[in-house]
Amino acid sequence: MTTTEERPAVAVQKSRGTRFTGWAANYIDERTSISGIVKEVGRKIFPDHWSFMLGEVALYSFIVILLSGTFLTFFFQATMVEVEYEGSYVPLKGIEMSAAMASTLDLSFDIRGGLLMRQVHHWAALLFVASIGLHMLRIYFTGAYRKPREINWLIGFVLFVLAMAEGFTGYSLPDDLLSGNGLRIIDGMVKGIPVIGTWISYLLFGGEFPGVDIVGRLYVLHILILPAILVAAIGVHMLLLIINKHTQFAGPGRTNDNVVGVPIMPVFAAKAGGFFFIIFGVIMLIASLFQINPVWTYGPYDPSPVSAGTQPDWYIGFADGALRLVPPGWETEFLGATFSWNIIVPLLILPVFLGLVAFYPFIEAWITGDKREHHIADRPRNAPTRTAIGAAGVTFYAMLWAAASSDLIATHFRLSIEGVIHGCQVLLIVGPIIAYFMTKRICIGLQKKDREIALHGFESGRIVRLPGGEYIEVHEQLDEYQRWKLVSYEDYVPLMIRPDANGRISINQRMRAAASGWFFEDRIAPVTSKEIESSHHEH
């Protein structure tokens, strides 16, 4: 490779490879001026913490979904034309079904690698939504959605909803019994909307359910429109991530104005590339060992049979659970029309819940009145009220989610299904309240413990007898670095009610002050350096 021996006259001779790289880089740069972007992006710093990798998991599983999904499109026929199945699976031979179902069966039994790709696609989809969920929880509980990242939270939320939509449209494509039942529930929910419901349902299905159009329509959504929006939104999400910089946990040398970590080029990029293959590997391993969505067992869709234990994929479970938890008889007749409150109420509650999730950053910013930029991620305990609200929300979601598998809970834990449903109904209301207060108390307790340790050190277990006969346990002091993590968080105080320029106190002001009081009234203030100093004098 080296050419130094041939041309000894030149003092510093670059290798041919280096020269080629230099030439190619120059060629591209002269035509695109890309060096500015590379300089800017390549030097972005990413801090190191395991929980910062969850978004990456979502991104990489999405890439796996794209790859495996492309394979599936080569063989899947998105049409509901009736065919007689003549493939390899014996218990469906000669059965009439849609071409969509037949081609899914062919993918599973007669196309080399087809079943593996189907399972990769489906497992990766479950992982995609699950990792988005965990990523959102991480962002929420560390307060990483605060200014300047509120917009990115909103985009992330849109991604979450799009992922669910992608999942549901994909789940319905094979036109098997299970997914057909899912579509029937959606149809029922749509028809439950007063006045326009039936119209929308007929529009959606091209006539009376199930019709012969829905698979083709969902297919267009699933492989074209939703992925296009998803990819665009991911692009914006990552762009904003670069513009806003990554948050980091408090630590020595880490301030609100810097980011401590590794640069994208080359360390982080190499790590991320490796991590992608690890995720890919985990998905392949799961897909090759564990069966998912055996459509051949479910059989082709037929509006009459419904299987016991029919559930949607996990991320739609909360909506299914909401329907299951409505008490019986919630219907009223008015002017000859039936109002199905058992559908309308869940249809109202779920968007309200999702709306609260989407707009939480703005709600919290209004309550705290905080307009500063935050680049240091909070430890969950240091924002007790936020953490408690989060725990309440998680409990609410979890109860809806659990209710979706009420029948399986009943059979597997030997309970009566009515008991499970009533239990979930009570816990749906009471559970979040309990979770709120418990979490808040636990957070405050942990803060008090931190404060105690920061001021007085931790118990060393060494008992010393003083000359006077007194026994004391020696407390060992933390070093500067350890203490820094415990004491560096922001102190908030409830907002004061102040009259405005006209000397009036608006209702908005009063509400805000009340909310702020609720948010911060029983906070634990961070330890000040003065306190630390005075405590040192004591010891």
Place this chain on the structure above:
Amino acid sequence: MNKGTPRSMATKPARQNRRQRPTGRRHPLATVALIVVGLLATGGTYALFTTSATAETSAAAEATIEDGNKLFAANCATCHGLNLQGSTQGPSLIGVGAASVDFQVGTGRMPLAATGPQAEKKPVQFTEEQVSALAEYVASKAPGPAIPSDEYLQGDGDAAEGAELFRINCAMCHNVAGAGGALTEGKFAPPLADVAANHVYDAMLVGPQNMPVFNDTNITPEQKANIITYLKYLDETPSVGGFGLGNLGPVSEGLFIWIFGLGAIVAITIWLTARSN
């Protein structure tokens, strides 16, 4: 039996032959004739016996019915009454038929161990002979659905038709994969994996506990045999795509991806970002 009728008619002239020509026993064909006659006579008598064998079998049945009576009095009568009339503790068994006994006792559901939402499968308490004796006894008291004939229990029917019938008639309680499902008030439809063919047939015929009756006009015996064929197919075919996760569908898949999938990945992220101390 349809073979027996012409044979038994043929024996009569043969017997007459023997009586009419007693002297011809040294005829060269006499040995052959004797063998023919002997065979015809044996075959004919056998045929006669099998067509009119009721006396013999009913004598045998009496014995098992008698056994069944004793077993019933000792094990079942406390709740079901000495005359099958039932009591406050158990329903009347008049007219439930042998199939019902074969199912309830043959799967161990009866005798009941404890009252609960429903009688559950448990180790069978009686031998096969005892079960059939009990079944004979109950069937002798009043007519009812009989134990299915073996030809429907072979599992050699049309699995595709069986699967379709299963989805339409059975899956709403037993789940499409036969994994079972919940019913009201703590009752449940049991899983159907590895249930004996005769018990599946019995259950369809008599509709034990919460199960509806699928009589022979509703689902013909051949169709029942097809359903049994499908269930046998499910038992014998390993799950195609790897471990089946209990065939419980999206719930077990969702739990799996959260606990094991995401769990493994979180463990990996922690490992990747761990610093050596």
